[in-house]
Amino acid sequence: xxxxxxxxxxxxxxxxxxxxxxxxxxxxxxxxxxxxxxxxxxxxxxxxxxxxxxxxxxxxxxxxxxxxxxxxxxxxxxxxxxxxxxxxxxxxxxxxxxxxxxx
Amino acid sequence: xxxxxxxxxxxxxxxxxxxxxxxxxxxxxxxxxxxxxxxxxxxxxxxxxxxxxxxxxxxxxxxxxxxxxxxxxxxxxxxxxxxxxxxxxxxxxxxxxxxxxxxxxxxxxxxxxxxxxxxxxxxxxxxxxxxxxxxxxxxxxxxxxxxxxxxxxxxxxxxxxxxxxxxxxxxxxxxxxxxxxxxxxxxxxxxxxxxxxxxxxxxxxxxxxxxxxxxxxxxxxxxxxxxxxxxxxxxxxxxxxxxxxxxxxxxxxxxxxxxxxxxxxxxxxxxxxxxxxxxxxxxxxxxxxxxxxxxxxxxxxxxxxxxxxxxxxxxxxxxxxxxxxxxxxxxxxxxxxxxxxxxxxxxxxxxxxxxxxxxxxxxxxxxxxxxxxxxxxxxxxxxxxxxxxxxxxxxxxxxxxxxxxxxxxxxxxxxxxxxxxxxxxxxxxxxxxxxxxxxxxxxxxxxxxxxxxxxxxxxx
Numbered sequence: 001x002x003x004x005x006x007x008x009x010x011x012x013x014x015x016x017x018x019x020x021x022x023x024x025x026x027x028x029x030x031x032x033x034x035x036x037x038x039x040x041x042x043x044x045x046x047x048x049x050x051x052x053x054x055x056x057x058x059x060x061x062x063x064x065x066x067x068x069x070x071x072x073x074x075x076x077x078x079x080x081x082x083x084x085x086x087x088x089x090x091x092x093x094x095x096x097x098x099x100x101x102x103x
Numbered sequence: 104x105x106x107x108x109x110x111x112x113x114x115x116x117x118x119x120x121x122x123x124x125x126x127x128x129x130x131x132x133x134x135x136x137x138x139x140x141x142x143x144x145x146x147x148x149x150x151x152x153x154x155x156x157x158x159x160x161x162x163x164x165x166x167x168x169x170x171x172x173x174x175x176x177x178x179x180x181x182x183x184x185x186x187x188x189x190x191x192x193x194x195x196x197x198x199x200x201x202x203x204x205x206x207x208x209x210x211x212x213x214x215x216x217x218x219x220x221x222x223x224x225x226x227x228x229x230x231x232x233x234x235x236x237x238x239x240x241x242x243x244x245x246x247x248x249x250x251x252x253x254x255x256x257x258x259x260x261x262x263x264x265x266x267x268x269x270x271x272x273x274x275x276x277x278x279x280x281x282x283x284x285x286x287x288x289x290x291x292x293x294x295x296x297x298x299x300x301x302x303x304x305x306x307x308x309x310x311x312x313x314x315x316x317x318x319x320x321x322x323x324x325x326x327x328x329x330x331x332x333x334x335x336x337x338x339x340x341x342x343x344x345x346x347x348x349x350x351x352x353x354x355x356x357x358x359x360x361x362x363x364x365x366x367x368x369x370x371x372x373x374x375x376x377x378x379x380x381x382x383x384x385x386x387x388x389x390x391x392x393x394x395x396x397x398x399x400x401x402x403x404x405x406x407x408x409x410x411x412x413x414x415x416x417x418x419x420x421x422x423x424x425x426x427x428x429x430x431x432x433x434x435x436x437x438x439x440x441x442x443x444x445x446x447x448x449x450x451x452x453x454x455x456x457x458x459x460x461x462x463x464x465x466x467x468x469x470x471x472x473x474x475x476x477x478x479x480x481x482x483x484x485x486x487x488x489x490x491x492x493x494x495x496x497x498x499x500x501x502x503x504x505x506x507x508x509x510x511x512x513x514x515x516x517x518x519x520x521x522x523x524x525x526x527x528x529x530x531x532x533x534x535x536x537x538x539x540x541x542x543x544x545x546x547x548x549x550x551x552x553x554x555x556x557x558x559x560x561x562x563x
Contacts, residue, residue, distance in 0.1 A: 010324075012318075017539070061390060064372070064395065066371075078538075080538060083497070085474040093325055098479055
């Protein structure tokens, strides 16, 4: 069955220098199992092909049913230097939620 | 010792809702009002203002705000803690004392935290063996030393605690961590010690939840955002803190917004790296230990937080001049709006190339199509696009190139694709790019200092 990440999780993103941070939170425990399984470093890196030009780091926060991703070399120089409209990566959590999962 | 204290967030950044602090002190009972005014870029702006006028360099909204809230805070015994002193906290405190005098207040004690501004100490610090290497690239600061606009150490909660212990009604700091503003009153009221790492971590995490204002009480909420009630009158978050490190995040009754597991969790994952290692000058908090219990009625209990001893270093935030940039926009309408915008971009780039201008980067985005999600944006049927805004930005160390870019935009209207508008603002002017240089400094090289600025009835 194909589902949208948007339907099982929410999140927030922001900047840390030239890296973007994306926190993704599942609405329930079942959703957390799904995102833990599907949102691998490789999958997230591939999703942000052409946006993230560095490594992706992944961290788990099980108490919050959340994963945190750090996307390095993503903001075109970082908050104050970047020419991007979204220089602080504020919309990148929504960009990750576009992902479709086969569950 | 008090059984609990209520700490209210009044400002998530300089530019946040002007009336939020007023509502926090009037719509219910609180003990402390904390206001974060400083983003990384703010320090360089404030430094420029201070260079022009030595009486400036702090968040100018503060005296105006104090006029409204000081009498209320005095009456209700609410203490105010803010980092809005920027690069001139003494001048900020003096301005607040003036406000208090004009209001006819008899007594006011302001503690000012100093010592974070190391801009004039860079040579001495380098001489002592700390080259303030960039935390991201590991390069020494020496090559950019002459271009520095500001350099500030992030202090933690303890200098604020010193101020509170000296009886301050208001504490005004320079570059203090956002989290330290909230942690300080807990240390002061509950007599937490410097090695109570779990407690310090709890207070730090309360600070993280409050530091972006209403972002934890329903603002910018990516869950079911349409169900958030009355965002027009959104209530800013309040931490109801207890001596054992537990706290409840809530907001005043009869305000808009929502405090729930989801809204608090979103703020908890905001701008964090490794959640086990959230480093502040006060402790290293472990975000994976946080437990949330949604109590309903806009109350979320936060508990079980653990953390470790702080590191031997303070973080330093430096800013330096790094060339110029300019941004231009033009809007193209149906039919073929995107095709027109793309053609205009191509024409402009060819002209810039012919002029042999020098740019480090030229960036084109099509607002209405791909400016937020880039290559993840879905292809769109041109028949269904009403309009597209072409946004082109350039950056260069060469001022002349950036200035000339600004002169090449308006001509596109008469010399490019049709049905274009939106050039009312005049030629885009080059603006200075301020780059950011994060570094670490051994704690032994800097010492926070607390100075009291007082208004007392004897003086009058």
